[in-house]
Amino acid sequence: MASEPITPELLRGWPLPDRSGTKDVRGSVLVVGGARATPGAAVLAGLAALRVGAGRLTLAVAESVAGPLAVAVPESGVVGLPEDDNGSVRGPNDALDRRLERADAVVVGPGLDEPVGTRRLVEHLLRGLPRDVPLVLDAFALGVLRDLPDDVRALLGGRSVLTPNLREAQFLLPDAAATGQGDEPDPAEAAAAAAR
Structure with a gap:
């Protein structure tokens, strides 16, 4: 799988x-994230989707x-997801599945903070989403x-x-050969390697 960095030139096109x-014409974005301690991350991702033109937004959060x-x-729209005693999202539910059926794009990861529940969500989304629905993996979703x-x-x-940042890229490729600055892996290459 080839990686393609998102650049200002690409966006201008x-x-x-x-x-x-x-x-309805502009499409529906579903953001899956937002544990009790970090709900703002899901909000920021959702507001960004609206700013770039999404017509409908659903936040699926703790x-x-x-x-x-x-x-x-x-x-x-907001969907509550099951959570553990610490407020971390445990996984999917039927309400999420109903929203998935109407989503034109899905973002998963912003504000998630626990690996087991995050893995359940990511696996559920990958298995259940139609192949023509784009999926953005961000933040904690990359770690699983x-x-x-x-x-x-x-x-x-x-x-x-x-969308790994530098720290997430280091997690995805802990043994990566250095590219660019010092011992830091290139985030785009780390994402591509993790997806292989």
């Missing part, structure tokens, strides 16, 4: 949303923060890629965007 289009986020981000079975990891190909 993308069309702007049609101003006359309705929210049950305990679903109500407050519905008030804080009234332009979104190495632990996914090969057949599940193979489902990333051709429809996934992986």
